Amino acid sequence: MNKQKKKYLLIALIYIAFISLGLPDGLLGVAWPEMRSSFSLPLDALGIILIGSTSGYLLSSFFNGFFIKKIGVAVLLSLSCLATGLALIGYTLAPFWWLLPLLAVLAGMGAGAIDAGLNTYVEKHFNEGLMQWLHASFGVGITMGPIIMANGIKYSNSWRTGYVIVGIAQIILALIFVLTLSLWKDPKNKKTAGTNKNKEQEQEMKLIQTLTHLPALMSILLFFIYTGIEMAIGHWTYTLFTESRGISTALAGFWVSTYWGSFTVGRILAGFLAYKFLSRKIAKYAAALGLLGSILVAVNLSQWLSLLGIAITGIAIAPIFPALISSTSYRVGKEHTTNTIGMQISAAGLGGALLPGLAGVLARNISLEIIPIFITILFILFLTINNLIKKVTDNDVKKAA
Known part of the structure; x- marks a missing residue:
């Protein structure tokens, strides 16, 4: 495969990954009435799940740079998709309500790493135009989410079906990232890499x-x-x-x-x-x-x-x-x-x-x-x-x- 084809394949993977990032966010709003009925929850219990997912998101995105340096963006994306997929399937298997916020933390960590990792990679290696379409592709995923969940409830009479479908898709994507590790090799950064302690202190003061x-x-x-x-x-x-x-x-x-x-x-x-x-x-x-x-x-x-x-x-x-x-x-x-x-x-x-x-x-x-x-x-x-x-x-x- 020549360099041009590899580039297009990589761009396609990036878009697919960002579509997958949007899918879970589109599920919860439609699933919530059925979910809270299953666990006999009050209306505002949704906030607890959202806090859990946000906590995981903030944690993983904050340490994004550290993880990329340690394991590389492809491995990070693979592990993140796997974590998200397992968390979504875990929703469907959870026997107790209190497990849902814990699984939401795991799903949030996966989403945060995917989001920050892809944004960092695209900013470094591609132009601004691709970055704009990248964020548009997130909307494609979050548009598909409610459709998947609504039809899952319609045909199976259960909110769990939608989460199983999207969870399996996330795990398959994790496998794809593993099989395409060579495409994500980080070329030498042309930007000046050297920074001294004075500059680091200056950044801290700023x-x-x-x-x-x-x-x-x-x-x-x-x-x-x-x-x-x-x-x-x-x-x-x-x-x-x-x-x-x-x-x-x-x-x-x-x-x-x-x-x-x-x-x-x-x-x-x-x-x-x-x-x-x-x-x-x-x-x-x-x-x-x-x-x-x-x-x-x-x-x-x-x-x-x-x-x-x-x-x-x-x-x-x-x-x-x-x-x-x-x-x-x-x-x-x-x-x-x-x-x-x-x-x-x-x-x-x-x-x-x-x-x-x-x-x-x-x-x-x-x-x-x-x-x-x-x-x-x-x-x-x-x-x-x-x-x-x-x-x-x-x-x-x-x-x-």
């Missing part, structure tokens, strides 16, 4: 300074809120539509998939928009459109307007995450960019677990109808903080001039 830099803290908060919005919609929309608004499981499952599908389309289109518009403007106007979609769901004027609102929100918020990453230096300054990006990713993971969990607590104590109102408030908070960052940044520029 981290401390970033933690006291107001625009950086607000930027981190943007990621916390954004991912909370994204995952709260994905996890709770199906339950809202089926248990509170009487929409059939098939139709609700279809529209949850439409949400993730719109999300994918929006991210693909954003790759083209990025050549014509500033990333910070894309993030701002996309959030405003997402606010409109969330209001349509919250006011619940009709079933079809609510369903349309979900689709609008999905396509609107899709470009926000990559746009926020791309405009980090504008918000915080180049000297804080490297430190801030890492903290933003961590905040995104926390927001994706804590805010949907909080939505569940509110739903249990008030009503499921509070969830779209909660999401609308988060959108307003996001836009407010984003505008505050612009004011602070503009003032800093004027002072420096």
Whole structure:
């Protein structure tokens, strides 16, 4: 096999891996009503599972660089897919509820290593265009997840079927990584590798300074809120539509998939928009459109307007995450960019677990109808903080001039 064919095969594997990364995230929202019924759980117990998976995700992604240096990216990806697959199948075999959060930690560790490992590898060896499509492929996986789970429940009358299918797929992917180890050989890095102790100390000081830099803290908060919005919609929309608004499981499952599908389309289109518009403007106007979609769901004027609102929100918020990453230096300054990006990713993971969990607590104590109102408030908070960052940044520029 020549170098060109090897390159294309490697790119295909990278895309498949990122699709597989999205599959488990799309399962839980549809499976949750059946899962909690199986274990006689309260509505907001979903938050405990999300906290478990997020804890594992943050742990593995934090130590990603260390593991890649020790065992290489291909072995890391193989072990991560294996861990994720075993955890998903473990869900179906668990006799007690308390095992689910523990298995969620393992699944989160696998997902975190896959996410961080692939992003690191692609950033180092491929261009920005491939990185954009990489994140779009995640949307393909998370769109397929609800379809797999909804059909598993429909034809087998059990949520366990969907998890078994995706778990087996993850294990097969782990085997594929093992069989293609030679494709992932890390060529010599052309970047200067040498760093002295003074530079390391300087980096440590910059981290401390970033933690006291107001625009950086607000930027981190943007990621916390954004991912909370994204995952709260994905996890709770199906339950809202089926248990509170009487929409059939098939139709609700279809529209949850439409949400993730719109999300994918929006991210693909954003790759083209990025050549014509500033990333910070894309993030701002996309959030405003997402606010409109969330209001349509919250006011619940009709079933079809609510369903349309979900689709609008999905396509609107899709470009926000990559746009926020791309405009980090504008918000915080180049000297804080490297430190801030890492903290933003961590905040995104926390927001994706804590805010949907909080939505569940509110739903249990008030009503499921509070969830779209909660999401609308988060959108307003996001836009407010984003505008505050612009004011602070503009003032800093004027002072420096």
